[in-house]
Amino acid sequence: MRLFLDTANIEHIRHGVRLGVISGVTTNPSLISREGKVDYQKLVKEICDIVPGPVSTEVLSQDASGMINEARQVAKWADNIVVKIPANLEGVEATSVLSKEGIKVNFTLCFSLNQALLGVAAGASFVSPFVGRLDDIGEDGMKVVEDIVKFLRFYQLPTQVIAASIRHPQHCMVAAKVGAHIATVPYKVLLQMIQHPLTDIGVKRFIDDWTRVMKD
Ligand code: E4P
Numbered sequence: 001m002r003l004f005l006d007t008a009n010i011e012h013i014r015h016g017v018r019l020g021v022i023s024g025v026t027t028n029p030s031l032i033s034r035e036g037k038v039d040y041q042k043l044v045k046e047i048c049d050i051v052p053g054p055v056s057t058e059v060l061s062q063d064a065s066g067m068i069n070e071a072r073q074v075a076k077w078a079d080n081i082v083v084k085i086p087a088n089l090e091g092v093e094a095t096s097v098l099s100k101e102g103i104k105v106n107f108t109l110c111f112s113l114n115q116a117l118l119g120v121a122a123g124a125s126f127v128s129p130f131v132g133r134l135d136d137i138g139e140d141g142m143k144v145v146e147d148i149v150k151f152l153r154f155y156q157l158p159t160q161v162i163a164a165s166i167r168h169p170q171h172c173m174v175a176a177k178v179g180a181h182i183a184t185v186p187y188k189v190l191l192q193m194i195q196h197p198l199t200d201i202g203v204k205r206f207i208d209d210w211t212r213v214m215k216d
Helices: 010-019 029-033 040-050 064-075 089-100 113-121 131-136 141-154 169-178 187-193 197-214
Strands: 002-006 022-026 055-058 081-086 105-110 126-129 160-163 182-185
Touching: 002 010, 002 187, 010 022, 010 040, 010 187, 022 182, 040 055, 055 105, 064 081, 064 089, 081 089, 089 105, 089 113, 105 113, 113 126, 113 141, 126 141, 131 141, 131 169, 141 160, 141 169, 169 182, 169 187, 182 187
Parallel strands: 002 022, 002 182, 022 055, 055 081, 081 105, 105 126, 126 160, 160 182
Antiparallel strands: none
């Protein structure tokens, strides 16, 4: 399973890439807004320069023709742009047109296998089931990820599943177990993934033992 960072924060993206474990980035209008009143195009282009892989950014239009026009413009910003299109009827129509033009689509805000089926049929390169938001309303978000992965495997389809709306390290482990191709993680979760108290205790004990014997 590959890891993407779910952020528009340049410092966090630089760190993730420096660690050598981040191969893509996902943004959305809320994440971009968190960076303040920025020059949207400039920010996304900068992210695309830093990241060695797909960078998803979302359209704001609500109707298919608006989404298509917006996506065509955004897709010119960099070679690694993926356009996020929402998993609704207008989004299906836009995805069908854009995928035929060779524009990569991340079919986002996906909450069911049926939505994923339509996104895949329309030619989306990625589908993004939102795990945390499903968990928030008492559903099993990771079951939706698992179902989509099984469906794609059964029919040997090339669309990749991005487990999205990841809230904690447990989500990452389960996403890997159910076979998600990618998990897009907030920076905070990336940092949490490496933490284990026994590692810290072990490092300290090695240094203490060494110092006790070797110091003079
Ligand atoms: C993914 O592409 C989305 O940007 C993101 O994972 C949404 O997460 P949230 O539900 O925590 O806002």
